[in-house]
Amino acid sequence: MRAKKIVFYILATIIVLLWIAPFMISFFTSFKSMDELMLTRKWWAPPKKWFPSNFITAWKxxxxxxxxxxxxxxxxxxxxxxxxxxxxxxxxxxxxxxxxxxxxxxxxxxxxxxxxxxxxxxxxxxxxxxxxxxxxxxxxxxxxxxxxxxxxxxxxxxxxxxxxxxxxxxxxxxxxxxxxxxxxxxxxxxxxxxxxxxxxxxxxxxxxxxxxxxxxxxxxxxxxxxxxxxxxxxxxxxxxxxxxxxxxxxxxxxxxxxxxxxxxxxxxxxxxxx
The missing domain is CATH 1.10.3720.10 (MetI-like)
Structure with a gap:
């Protein structure tokens, strides 16, 4: 019974991570510069330098x-x-x-x-x-x-x-x-x-x-x-x-x-x- 619970929680965690991954990638992308996006392949990683100005640019x-x-x-x-x-x-x-x-x-x-x-x-x-x-x-x-x-x-x-x-x-x-x-x-x-x-x-x-x-x-x-x-x-x-x-x-x-x-x-x- 304990093994079933462990397997269930592991699978549930994996599913949640797969579901939330695109949202986290979009969130990180919104704070990156275009240079970082073009020069690095680590599109899933947090930005090296945060650019909140992207939101102002998008709004205007x-x-x-x-x-x-x-x-x-x-x-x-x-x-x-x-x-x-x-x-x-x-x-x-x-x-x-x-x-x-x-x-x-x-x-x-x-x-x-x-x-x-x-x-x-x-x-x-x-x-x-x-x-x-x-x-x-x-x-x-x-x-x-x-x-x-x-x-x-x-x-x-x-x-x-x-x-x-x-x-x-x-x-x-x-x-x-x-x-x-x-x-x-x-x-x-x-x-x-x-x-x-x-x-x-x-x-x-x-x-x-x-x-x-x-x-x-x-x-x-x-x-x-x-x-x-x-x-x-x-x-x-x-x-x-x-x-x-x-x-x-x-x-x-x-x-x-x-x-x-x-x-x-x-x-x-x-x-x-x-």
Whole structure:
């Protein structure tokens, strides 16, 4: 038994080190000079001389202040819209009994299994035909649409754990459907909603694919596209690009650390009965 524990901890440590290695390399790279990066092969080693100025260069050269604002403009409405619409659809699929409920749920789940690469050309043509290409509203609407399936599936499973007697008592007291949804269901699934909100915020903030397809103007690009400005024509300043990537990762990391209690609570809610 002791040997199994030792083997388990050794394997777990190796996996953690392999997982965290790219982040440490990026962190060290962001503080190195280009001379050190070009002249040494020890790209995994800490810098011989630290250059915090790389972060200032990344912020100024990539115009990251504007890109941060654009990312917030895209991310916050997308997360709120996805959570609101998915909570409504999850409530309907969890508690309303109608003929096509299972089929609709299967469509939501099936949409999650379609590779995004298959949808690139249709989404691009559809956005152009609607006149929402290269606009904030276009990216926001498509983020909401593509996140709706997972969010609905996630929240519907949590809503199914709520005892039906609560709804029956509310109906007897004369509460309407929207009153039950807003006053009873939403407070009960708030931990799950918070956990889902953190996931959605992280995914949409870090999105690169849909922003690349739906945005062309530099003035509305998010931070993930803005980092491309740090890539030169003949040579790329990898230290500056690594610094910009770390700056871009600060916000989702801060959001997770700030709301991690709700995230853990949302993942474990319903795991213990009684």
């Amino acid at each position: 050269d990539a115009n990251m202040g504007r890109y941060f604002l654009n990312t917030f403009i895209i991310t916050i409405p997308s997360v709120l819209g996805a959570l609101f619409l998915s909570s409504l659809s999850a409530y309907a699929l969890a508690w309303y009994k109608f003929r096509l409920s299972k089929l609709i749920l299967m469509i939501f789940v099936g949409g999650m299994l379609i590779p995004f690469q298959m949808l690139l050309i249709p989404v691009y043509r559809f956005s152009v035909s609607l006149g929402i290409y290269d606009r904030f509203i276009g990216v926001i609407l498509f983020h909401i649409a593509f996140q709706l399936g997972f969010c609905t599936f996630f929240l519907r499973n949590f809503m199914k754990t709520i005892p039906a007697s609560i709804f029956d008592a509310a109906m007897i007291d004369g509460a309407g459907h929207f009153t039950i949804y807003s006053k009873i269901v939403m407070p009960l699934v708030l931990p799950a909603l918070a956990a889902l909100g953190i996931l959605e915020f992280t995914w949409i903030w870090n999105d690169y694919l849909w922003s690349l397809i739906l945005i062309q103007s530099d003035k509305i690009k998010p931070i993930t596209l803005g980092l491309v400005n740090l890539q030169g024509q003949w040579i790329t300043s990898w230290n500056t690009m690594a610094a910009g990537a770390i700056i871009a990762a600060v916000v989702p990391l801060f959001v997770f650390l700030l709301f991690q209690r709700y995230f853990i609570e949302g993942l474990t809610v319903g795991s213990v009965k009684g």
